[in-house]
Amino acid sequence: xxxxxxxxxxxxxxxxxxxxxxxxxxxxxxxxxxxxxxxxxxxxxxxxxxxxxxxxxxxxxxxxxxxxxxxxxxxxxxxxxxxxxxxxxxxxxxxxxxxxxxxxxxxxxxxxxxxxxxxxxxxxxxxxxxxxxxxxxxxxxxxxxxxxxxxxxxxxxxxxxxxxxxxxxxxxxxxxxxxxxxxxxxxxxxxxxxxxxxxxxxxxxxxxxxxxxxxxxxxxxxxxxxxxxxxxxxxxxxxxxxxxxxxxxxxxxxxxxxxxxxxxxxxxxxxxxxxxxxxxxxxxxxxxxxxxxxxxxxxxxxxxxxxxxxxxxxxxxxxxxxxxxxxxxxxxxxxxxxxxxxxxxxxxxxxxxxxxxxxxxxxxxxxxxxxxxxxxxxxxxxxxxxxxxxxxxxxxxxxxxxxx
Numbered sequence: 001x002x003x004x005x006x007x008x009x010x011x012x013x014x015x016x017x018x019x020x021x022x023x024x025x026x027x028x029x030x031x032x033x034x035x036x037x038x039x040x041x042x043x044x045x046x047x048x049x050x051x052x053x054x055x056x057x058x059x060x061x062x063x064x065x066x067x068x069x070x071x072x073x074x075x076x077x078x079x080x081x082x083x084x085x086x087x088x089x090x091x092x093x094x095x096x097x098x099x100x101x102x103x104x105x106x107x108x109x110x111x112x113x114x115x116x117x118x119x120x121x122x123x124x125x126x127x128x129x130x131x132x133x134x135x136x137x138x139x140x141x142x143x144x145x146x147x148x149x150x151x152x153x154x155x156x157x158x159x160x161x162x163x164x165x166x167x168x169x170x171x172x173x174x175x176x177x178x179x180x181x182x183x184x185x186x187x188x189x190x191x192x193x194x195x196x197x198x199x200x201x202x203x204x205x206x207x208x209x210x211x212x213x214x215x216x217x218x219x220x221x222x223x224x225x226x227x228x229x230x231x232x233x234x235x236x237x238x239x240x241x242x243x244x245x246x247x248x249x250x251x252x253x254x255x256x257x258x259x260x261x262x263x264x265x266x267x268x269x270x271x272x273x274x275x276x277x278x279x280x281x282x283x284x285x286x287x288x289x290x291x292x293x294x295x296x297x298x299x300x301x302x303x304x305x306x307x308x309x310x311x312x313x314x315x316x317x318x319x320x321x322x323x324x325x326x327x328x329x330x331x332x333x334x335x336x337x338x339x340x341x342x343x344x345x346x347x348x349x350x351x352x353x354x355x356x357x358x359x360x361x362x363x364x365x366x367x368x369x370x371x372x373x374x375x376x377x378x379x380x381x382x383x384x385x386x387x388x389x390x391x392x393x394x395x396x397x398x399x400x401x402x403x404x
Contacts, residue, residue, distance in 0.1 A: 026261025
């Protein structure tokens with residue numbers, strides 16, 4: 001039976017499950033989820049053949065910042081109407097391009113005083129973004145968001161109107177007006193102080209254009225899982241005929257894999273005594289980190305995870321939500337932009353180690369992530385089980401006559 005995905009013009013009728021893959025933002029730390037994705041796709045290929053791709057199994061793929069680029073690579077069709085990237089190729093993409101996107105500083109720069117670093121941070125973005133923009137455009141070409149092989153959701157933030165701007169393939173009233181994926185990915189990855197803000201236009205009716213002034217989607221939703229679920233529930237409320245009628249808050253119908261890009265060990269976080277003396281410069285530069293950006297993104301990650309898990313647990317559906325995140329990063333691994341080959345390879349090792357780590361769930365009393373005694377398996381085993389579920393769901397859909 002063919003493993004080719006349905007045409008974007010004829011999406012599958014969602015029945016038993018609504019499957020969602022979500023990928024956090026995190027700069028070079030995007031290598032960590034790339035290792036997890038490669039493992040999952042390999043397990044799916046064991047069940048359905050070497051041509052199986054993640055876009056064949058997930059109804060929605062969501063990503064913010066670096067996760068938005070991964071989302072586009074997994075869901076954008078190539079010349080054969082298959083994804084331009086297999087999951088196994090994403091890690092190599094990072095290893096090759098990150099040193100050019102974030103050129104490592106030489107020893108002379110490392111000797112700059114903290115004040116000099118802070119002053120430089122006030123003068124403009126740390127990187128010019130030229131290589132990032134070039135490689136995104138070369139990779140995604142002219143593809144528009146309505147052309148993806150499965151639904152995608154990519155959060156950004158528009159600084160001109162000061163509100164989140166969610167780009168979603170569900171929102172496609174007129175394909176000719178759909179924004180290019182390259183523009184969306186450049187916008188969602190424009191992390192303040194690291195990369196320049198990004199402006200682009202789309203054509204509108206009667207010769208008018210719509211302007212976007214974007215920065216990193218992590219400002220609004222570094223963990224885009226909740227945004228993805230909201231997009232689906234909104235479609236259900238709108239009466240989208242591709243969904244069987246269900247209660248919009250019936251989370252038991254969702255099967256969610258949420259991938260983090262790592263977070264600092266508790267001992268690596270900032271101290272209130274020290275930070276109480278910080279002004280603008282202090283919050284923009286502390287050592288080699290940017291506290292203001294990291295605090296915003298970490299808060300977004302944890303609050304979304306806390307909210308989603310509490311709802312799934314209340315509805316006795318916690319087995320339908322798998323969050324894979326390493327919360328013990330330290331030293332250079334914490335950096336969003338340290339692109340030395342040594343650090344990048346160490347991030348690969350973090351992903352590999354994470355596969356062998358027991359599944360953790362947020363403790364709703366303490367907010368900490370802890371192994372769940374009632375679910376005593378590793379992330380690797382959980383992903384193998386997930387692959388079997390996705391395989392079974394796909395076969396059920398193929399065996400039924402599609403309804404449009």
